[in-house]
Amino acid sequence: MSVPIIAIDAMGGDFGPHCIVPACISCLAEYPSLHLVLVGQSELIESLIARHSGVDRARLRVEHADEIIGMSDQPAQALRSKPGSSMRVSLELVRDGVAQACVSAGNTGALMALSRHVLKTLPGIDRPAMIAAVPTQAGFCHLLDLGANVDCSAEHLYQFAVMGSVAAEVLGAARPRVALLNVGTEDIKGNQQVKLAASLLQQAEGLNYIGFVEGDGLYRGEADVVVCDGFVGNVLLKSSEGLAVMIAGRIEALFNSSLVARMVGLLALPLLRRLRGELTPAKHNGASLVGLQGIVLKSHGAAGQEGFKSAIRRALREIEEDLPRRLQGRLDKHLL
Amino acid sequence: MSVPIIAIDAMGGDFGPHCIVPACISCLAEYPSLHLVLVGQSELIESLIARHSGVDRARLRVEHADEIIGMSDQPAQALRSKPGSSMRVSLELVRDGVAQACVSAGNTGALMALSRHVLKTLPGIDRPAMIAAVPTQAGFCHLLDLGANVDCSAEHLYQFAVMGSVAAEVLGAARPRVALLNVGTEDIKGNQQVKLAASLLQQAEGLNYIGFVEGDGLYRGEADVVVCDGFVGNVLLKSSEGLAVMIAGRIEALFNSSLVARMVGLLALPLLRRLRGELTPAKHNGASLVGLQGIVLKSHGAAGQEGFKSAIRRALREIEEDLPRRLQGRLDKHLL
Known part of the structure; x- marks a missing residue:
């Protein structure tokens, strides 16, 4: 298996990067081959990373994204008026093959709409499901x-x-x-x-x-x-x-x-x-979006560090098993 | 208030009259003014009553009904092909003013359909609710x-x-x-x-x-x-x-x-x-059917004696408060 790289929407959830950054650093220590790309307001994210010592920065990259999708933003709004949101940029990293999965604790409706728009559904699937x-x-x-x-x-x-x-x-x-x-x-x-x-x-x-x-x-x-x-x-x-x-x-x-x-x-x-x-x-464990041409995990908005780490672990598992490819193989047989 | 009389569908639920008859006898002891009409296969019901001593038969009447609505009967079937079911006869006692409420632990769909057919909904209400x-x-x-x-x-x-x-x-x-x-x-x-x-x-x-x-x-x-x-x-x-x-x-x-x-x-x-x-x-407490021109209580099919007694108690409360009449008064003001 190639090196697993996961794009993290660092701005989502009730606690945002203050919870997500420490959870990511803890996961990097737990999985020595894991690489993460933290997407969001780089200055804030870098300042939060700087609070930790011994972080392997070769496996932790920050990608700047200026905009944030709020919990009350409508999916249509997230799609049209925020092209530079941390959620969208994270999904684009998966689409472009830079990362193999995306984890977000942000607005569920927006994540669904953006995932569908950016990654597209698998052939034969009308709507992804959670x-x-x-x-x-x-x-x-x-x-x-x-x-x-x-x-x-x-x-x-x-x-x-x-x-x-x-x-x-x-x-x-x-x-x-x-x-x-x-x-x-x-x-x-x-x-x-x-x-x-x-x-x-x-x-x-x-x-x-x-x-x-x-x-x-x-x-x-x-x-x-x-x-x-x-x-x-x-x-x-x-x-x-x-x-x-x-x-x-x-x-x-x-x-x-x-x-x-x-x-x-x-x-x-x-x-x-x-x-x-x-x-x-x-x-505590997060939910998967299935039916997309890519792996997307939704962490609970109110999840703490442990919850976000569980979502990253589940993303790793889906990368290992190559869930979208396996789904595709089975869908070809089953769909009407 | 007049004497409360409740019609009991004695044949419903997972345990039928073996659970319902003792529950009713216990309620009669608890509420000295309560009258009950047990509806169902009279021979079986009488034999179950005979197991108890000191029952005030002046307040406990048995009304024979030959047919039983099964848990898998379709509502339409219950309506058309079982005119003499214990559930239907119990509801007819309420319609005819013989009883002020009906309690059944039988098939929910059939109880809803028969209640609507026998008792009718209040003016302005399309469907009763539970x-x-x-x-x-x-x-x-x-x-x-x-x-x-x-x-x-x-x-x-x-x-x-x-x-x-x-x-x-x-x-x-x-x-x-x-x-x-x-x-x-x-x-x-x-x-x-x-x-x-x-x-x-x-x-x-x-x-x-x-x-x-x-x-x-x-x-x-x-x-x-x-x-x-x-x-x-x-x-x-x-x-x-x-x-x-x-x-x-x-x-x-x-x-x-x-x-x-x-x-x-x-x-x-x-x-x-x-x-x-x-x-x-x-x-444990049963559910009410509201929106009907009469009081109907649904006891859980798997409820034991305590559950059935709770449903009778709730029926008594709704009789005291005359729920259908109060509903009618408010509906006149509220409905579109």
């Missing part, structure tokens, strides 16, 4: 789409299923069970798009389509890949994060409710804290 | 629709918002904050129906509409009423139940992971078990 691993009782399930596409046709759901299946294989699942998320498991259940997507998937050869799964079935681990439109996926992911945070808070409150409970709590809390990270996967 | 209270960091939030309507227009979402606001008031919230569930809080976010519903709600007078809320915001308690289509609501509710069960399981596993952890766990588990019931609200 996919992340969600913890289940059985391990993990790959859920897509997570918010990139709020209005989806049956054909889009079908394409998501094919892409999700390949992405799950690349990340280690053998013959992944693919399911459509629905409000019931009987054939008669669901909205029009889901019912039509089911009939398309039933005819798809070489795909291990297992039918419908419900919200609770997802967490029971009934499928390895769960497909839904971006509205539903986004609501599921964010509500799960919110619920996990609420439960963690209630447990702490419970252990503060009396003196005895507090003593038990002192013993139990270290155990319970281990759970927290596992339960907010997108926040 | 609403339940979900626990949040701030207390509760009333979420609708929960699966009755998988394809919704903006007008339907608007009607749900009005109904949800009144239902929340009846259940104790003062000037409830009403929000639309969305994938972001900015105006530009969302699918077509949600964006259009937002513009309808912004113009609605007398409704405390606060804008969009995301899945995590719901659990942070940002709104008292959260409105979404039935597909999204069903996925949110079921995935939350699945996640809560998974977290509870992981906590138990964590406390079994070593001898020290097991000892801490012995002390902590009673506290943690208290959480479980709170976190699966629909399973």
